[in-house]
Amino acid sequence: MDMDKRIPVTLLTGFLGSGKTTLLNKLLHHPDMRDTAIIINELGDAGLDQIFANSNLAQNIENEHITDNTVLLSSGCLCCTLKNELADTMRDLFFKRALQAIPQFNRLIIETTGMADPGPILANLMNEPVIESVYRLDAVVVTIDSIYGLQQIEENTEALKQAAVADVLVLTKTDLASAEQINALKEKLITINPGATQHKIAHGELDPAFVVDVGLFDLATKHPEPQRWLRAPIKQAQPKGTLPQKTHNDDITSFTVIMPSPLNWSQLKPHLLSFCQKYGKNLLRLKGIIHAADQSAPLAIHAVHFTPYPPTLLEGWTEDEPLSRIVIIGKDLDELEIRKALMQF
Ligand SMILES: Nc1nc2c(ncn2[C@@H]2O[C@H](COP(=O)(O)OP(=O)(O)OP(=O)(O)O)[C@@H](O)[C@H]2O)c(=O)[nH]1
Secondary structure, eight states, X not given: OOOOOSEEEEEEEESTXXXXXXXXXXXXXXXXXXXEEEEXXXXXXXXXXXXXXXXXXXXXXXXXXXGGGEEEEOSSOXXXXXXXXXXXXXXXXXXXXXXXXXXXXXXXXXXXXXXXXXXXXXXXXXXXXXXXXXXXXXXXXXXXXXXXXXXXXHHOHHHHHHHHHOSEEEEEOTTTSOHHHHHHHHHHHHHHOTTSEEEEOSTTOOOGGGXXXXXXXXXXXXXEOHHHHHOOOOOOOOOTTOOOOBOOTXXXXXXXXXXXXXXXXXXXXXXXXXXXXXXXXXXXXXXXXXXXXXXXXXXXXXXXXXXXXXXXXXXXXXXXXXXXXXEEEEESOBHHHHHHHHHOO
């Protein structure tokens, strides 16, 4: 069974004050998280001091020289002014690791600012040849404040986009929120992003197994786990005879398109590229599993906005019912038009 050897990257995002740092801080105390490099994007210079305040991690960091693996980017925002800096930092970390100039790390966590748009950051992770050859996106983890999250999602496009592209939604501060608040938030998140897993936490306490190595490969068994990764949204069936509706402005939708069979990757690949070029503006995320007649194994495909990511060949993985399917998460997309556009190639 083959496995993607690239370094898994967790993108940790979430609206202002939603508990990203608290979660990261707690995660890094866990023994399983020892070999983790971190890139933190903080606006202002409070940075690391604040992150590790009141924890004994700072001490551990000194001892284990993990500081070498921790980079603070504080002079701008990753999704706008610091795009190149993110790529430079990731390359730099990788080359230092290869030269053994810093301790080995087996995963990377990137913590964004609260107002970050994850789309450009994800596209940045995929666009650059060196980066895409040595790193792979494991999961987008999004923290959401159990008290204010609902309001933030309704009032801020950034919060809505963050929730929509998440693989893992972490509902924070449940010690402060009422059961009604938490339930209302959970319901809203299911409508925005039914494919994501949800975890309720307090004070950043969460088993790392729920947020890292949750991507395409199960690191324990080394086997591909594409179904878990795809997490196709389960939607209530449309009443018979009704067609998917066009969404309202700013609405986020998520749906699965079952692709025709048989199909050839040599034909689908250029089609996906032009599909992303046409609908990329509103295409927050595309994930899929493709069973192609001209490939030796199923393919995991992935795109963000205008950028399709190089597919991963899932060697040794089979399905009883080999259905090619693509999950679309987008903003203000006409579901019917998208379905037609994807199928016609
Ligand atoms: N009571 C309680 N407070 C929490 C919890 N999680 C975070 N906080 C507090 O909420 C505040 C914001 O948490 P942070 O972890 O700094 O949030 P953040 O998302 O990193 O914030 P920014 O980087 O400023 O966007 C801090 O004062 C935390 O101590 C929780 O589960 N319960």
